[in-house]
Amino acid sequence: MATIEVPGPEPDWEEAPSYQGGKRNPAFQQSLLEHALGTCRVIAGLQVPLEPLAARLRLVVERGWEDLGHASAAMFMIGRTCFGLSRTDGDTYTLVHVDRAVTDHEAALATLFAALGIDSTALAFRGTLEDGFEYCNGWTG
Template identity: 35%
Template sequence: MTEMIEVPDAEGDWEPATEFPASRRNPARQASMFQSATWPLSSLALLAVDLEAVARRLKLTLESSWDGRGNVRAAFFVLDGTDFVVTHHEGDAPGTHVWTRKGGPVDPVARAGSLLAALGVGPEAVSYSIWGVGTDLRHVPAAWGRGRGKPTRSHQDLWANFRRSPELFVGRVSFGAVVAFLNGYDIASDKALLDGFREWLAAKLGYGENLVYWVLAKKLIFPDGRPEEPWSPEAEQHAVAGLIDLIDEYFESLASNPEVRPETV
């Protein structure tokens, strides 16, 4: 059995993760199971730490529920702009399973690093991970075959809402308006949304490393050449849908293979 790692207690001035004062010190912000039940999850890692210790450190409130394979205790929370869930099923070996919300800009290694830092433990606490690093890689944790569900406001939440209803964010939907919104959000979030996207597009095209991402995207969206300006409503709609599809494809490539993120300059 993997040796369990000790997690330090919460910092003295951290408030409970369920409270939202104007000035927050606790890095975790918790959502309830009820709030989070509709979101699909992706497995991230199995940590050799006790779930109670994780909850104590981040001042989370553990909730009890069940799925197709038994009783489960869990906490849903946002940390460093990412939706996390930590769980432990009754009868499982000691340890904490970590999940993230599917979709959106998730780099598994970076997200796991944020969580480990908040917990005050090092990479030795990772028993198993989807990127193939850990102290016990003999088999996939059994809990990862169990039912899933998920939670609160994050970069992933923003992207899910934006891709579904861009008109709620930009008013009249056009390619230029969408690019302007994404650029503004990316700057405000310290490149949390589109970091590496330009380089990925250039690699997909095979050229254009010196071009901005929206120019590269147009070349992929209109392979036979851009329509003359001003664009028709149909061309605008096609361009917006194409850009959203490209960003989704980039996020999927990150989630399935974090090493695909190109080096940025």
């Protein structure tokens, strides 16, 4: 088998997972977490850490990174609805994600709350990026 040498990066290329103002590097790296959650939308934030939520459903929490830093997440399905729970290091809330095909966010939250054994008092905020978010239960961020 022939030996093929791959040249190193060009000296002016930025690191692939970082912001690239000049876009000199032809690759922009996304994490597996960003890629997976990119198929979902945020519909709520919970005032509960990720770990007890994941423990309740016996989920495996995966570590990764995203554009805001290191994060932990668990992706799962309840029935036919795909959910994600994620928390970026330093945040005081856990994000709730659902598949973009889900249009009834209240029903999805009700399904999730029933499985988690919690109710809407756990909400820090609800809504979507497109429609805006509203704070809940006295949470102010």
